[in-house]
Amino acid sequence: MKLIYKIIIFIIATFVILSFIPFDRTNKLSEAEIIAPEEVKLILKRSCYDCHSYETKHPFYSYVFPVSILINHHISEGREELNFSEFESLTLNKQSSKFRSIVEQIEENEMPLFGYTLLHRDAILSPEEKETLITWAKSRGGDSEDDDN
Ligand code: HEC
Numbered sequence: 001m002k003l004i005y006k007i008i009i010f011i012i013a014t015f016v017i018l019s020f021i022p023f024d025r026t027n028k029l030s031e032a033e034i035i036a037p038e039e040v041k042l043i044l045k046r047s048c049y050d051c052h053s054y055e056t057k058h059p060f061y062s063y064v065f066p067v068s069i070l071i072n073h074h075i076s077e078g079r080e081e082l083n084f085s086e087f088e089s090l091t092l093n094k095q096s097s098k099f100r101s102i103v104e105q106i107e108e109n110e111m112p113l114f115g116y117t118l119l120h121r122d123a124i125l126s127p128e129e130k131e132t133l134i135t136w137a138k139s140r141g142g143d144s145e146d147d148d149n
Pocket of ligand 1: 048050052075081098101102111116
């Protein structure tokens with residue numbers, strides 16, 4: 001066998017083996033899920049919940065190395081910053097600061113993450129959906145001037 005084939009087989013085998021790196025993909029029970037109008041909830045579930053809740057859906061490619069590493073990193077980082085599944089257990093100050101941040105992230109088109117929308121075209125927010133989320137977030141403290149704490 002030519003060396004190049006051996007190398008290719010070696011690389012593929014390595015990726016397959018690395019795909020068995022265990023990640024905890026179980027979804028915890030949500031105890032203080034965000035309270036929001038149905039219309040808002042549907043958008044959040046479609047565009048944000050994979051990274052910002054305990055209701056993550058794991059597509060088959062999320063099991064394949066090195067995508068597995070990247071996706072799991074996004075989920076743990078995303079949940080750490082903002083977890084809609086335990087949102088109502090935050091203090092009101094903290095909630096307001098998260099709502100300000102949501103307004104900001106949506107206005108600046110930072111969320112949902114670009115790489116995610118490449119594969120999840122349906123997660124892209126329409127101008128009307130952005131407006132819906134922004135108006136809602138502002139009504140829940142996202143338009144206050146207080147500093148984060
Ligand atoms: C593919 C995963 C992913 C999706 C989908 C996603 N986010 Fe994020 N989000 C992240 C990650 C990772 C971070 C932290 C790093 C960063 O800011 O880039 C973050 C950070 C944030 C922050 C900052 C939190 C803070 O404390 O400042 C907000 C607000 C936010 N996301 C809102 C949203 C909203 C709203 C949606 C849906 C419209 C969304 N995200 C969709 C991964 C995601």
